[in-house]
Every structure is written in structure tokens, then in C-alpha cells.
Amino acid sequence: MKPGEFAGKTAVITGAGRGIGEALAKTLCREGMHVVAGDIKKESVERWKESFPEQEILAVSCDVTKAEDCEALVQTALDRFGQLDYVISNAGILHSGAVDEIDPAVWKQVIEVNLYGTFHMIRAAAPVMKAQRHGVIVSMNSKSGKKGSYKSSAYAASKFGALGLVQSAALELAEYQVRVNAICPGNLMDSPLWTEGENALGIQYARNRGITTEECRAMYDRQVPLGRTCRYEDISNVLLFLLSDDSGYITGQALNVTGGFEMR
Ligand SMILES: NC(=O)c1ccc[n+]([C@@H]2O[C@H](COP(=O)([O-])OP(=O)(O)OC[C@H]3O[C@@H](n4cnc5c(N)ncnc54)[C@H](O)[C@@H]3O)[C@@H](O)[C@H]2O)c1
Structure with a gap:
């Protein structure tokens, strides 16, 4: 990666209120990007953004199960910064339960956040990135996107589905030089x-x-x-690589960051 490669670029990230999303959003800030940080709990983004007083970080209320919230998140980036370089679709939930015990409504909710949420973000970003003829989308997946997960069928199904979505979007957007990839972390x-x-x-x-x-x-x-x-920096290192021009020939991939646990 070239020094200063990310300075002044605009990144949108979902589920930025805590955990991986918070850690990745902070990495984007440290790299000098304009960060539009969405979360269903906007106040959780406001909690950490104070630690970057020098930087303009937009905390936005965004429920990724709603297509219109994802469109508005992208529009916020365009209105304020005039471009959309990177989208990180990170928001996700996990509810476990045996296939014959889990409440179908809970199963559906996992699919709606993890799979539909990813679709809504890609759908919102695609027309903008196609028109720009550049952009990178990274979807936060899981090792459970590669292998079934004991008593977590909804989670695994959502993550398997999201990888099919990533590959399909990568095929559609390649001619516009827009790349779409996924990261599959371990625990x-x-x-x-x-x-x-x-x-x-x-x-x-x-x-x-x-x-x-x-x-x-x-x-x-x-x-x-x-x-x-797995640690946050294991993921943020791979994220920066996937956003950078160094990965300019990589699209439609799902990179395992599992310490060798998952190899497919
Ligand atoms: N933590 C892990 O061990 C792990 C491992 C592999 C993959 N992942 C994946 O990484 C991503 C982030 O996981 P995490 O561990 O940081 O989770 P987390 O629960 O700590 O954080 C998730 C964030 O997403 C937000 N969120 C929940 N529902 C939302 C919605 N409908 N719309 C917008 N925001 C919403 C929450 O408010 C929270 O801030 C997920 O996609 C998850 O599947 C996590």
C-alpha cells in the first residue's frame, strides 16, 4: 500500500457502533478517510467518534434490513463528501438454536440482517460506483460462510448466501472496475x-x-x-489490502482470516 493512499477517500461502513465495525471504522479514520458510520444504534457510534476530534465522522442511524436506510447512508456520503470510494457491509447478528427448535421469526431476522442487509448495501452502492467507474465493496462474512455451523443454521445460511451475492455482484460490476470481496474471520x-x-x-x-x-x-x-x-488487526490489515490498489486484480473472493482453521 502506498503511504497516504487512503487520505481524503470516502468510506461507508455499517454496524460501526461496536465490535469489528467500530475497530474497522477507527482504522479507516486513522488512514485519513472520511468515514460515514452507520449503525442501528447511532449513539454507539457517537460514543467512540469523540476520540477522533480532528476528523469529520458522520454517525448515521441505519437499519440495514431497510433498503431506504442503506440508500440514505450512501446519499449522506455523497452529499457531504461528493464521492463513494469504499463500502464495508459489516452489520451482522447471530442467533443460535437447533433447526427444529429455533423460532422461524428469529431465523428470518438473521437472514434479513446478514443477507438482505448486505444486498441492500451493495444495491445502494452499485449505481454510484458504476457511474464513477471505481469503488470497492467489502462484505464482512465468516468462517460460517464456508462450512455449516452447529446449531447456528440461520447464521451459516445467511453467510453462505452473502458469498453467492458477493460473487454475483463482483461479476456484474467488474466491467465498471468496481471490485467486490468478502472477509471470512474466525472467532x-x-x-x-x-x-x-x-x-x-x-x-x-x-x-x-x-x-x-x-x-x-x-x-x-x-x-x-x-x-x-482472531484479533481486530488481523481483519483490518486484510481490509486495507482489499481496499487498496495492491488488490486491484482481486474480485469475487472470500478471504479466510482464521489462523488456518478454514482453508477452503
Ligand atoms: N465477533 C466474531 O467473532 C465474528 C466472527 C466472524 C464474523 N463476524 C461478523 O462480523 C460482523 C460484525 O460482528 P461483531 O462481532 O462486531 O458484532 P457486534 O454484535 O459486536 O456488532 C454488530 C453491530 O451491528 C449493529 N447492528 C445490528 N443489527 C443491525 C442492523 N439491522 N442494522 C445496522 N446495524 C446493526 C449493532 O448495533 C452493533 O453495533 C458481523 O457480520 C459478524 O457476522 C464476527
């Missing part, structure tokens, strides 16, 4: 999804197995060939 066991609240995955999974959260953490770490949990 980020220090992220709030795993650690915060009563329903944190780390607590749920430990409870299901009758072990402590520390034992659960060690068990997951042992499953990873590189022997540790």
Missing part, C-alpha cells in the same frame, strides 16, 4: 459478541458444555492451527 473471542452480556457467545457455549468461560476459550484457541483467537 474473535475478545469481541463484545463473545464477552458482553448474559447472551455473550462465550458464556452461552461454556454453559452448553458445562465448562467455564476460560476453559471454553482455551478449547476454541486449541482448534486454531495458529493457536490463538
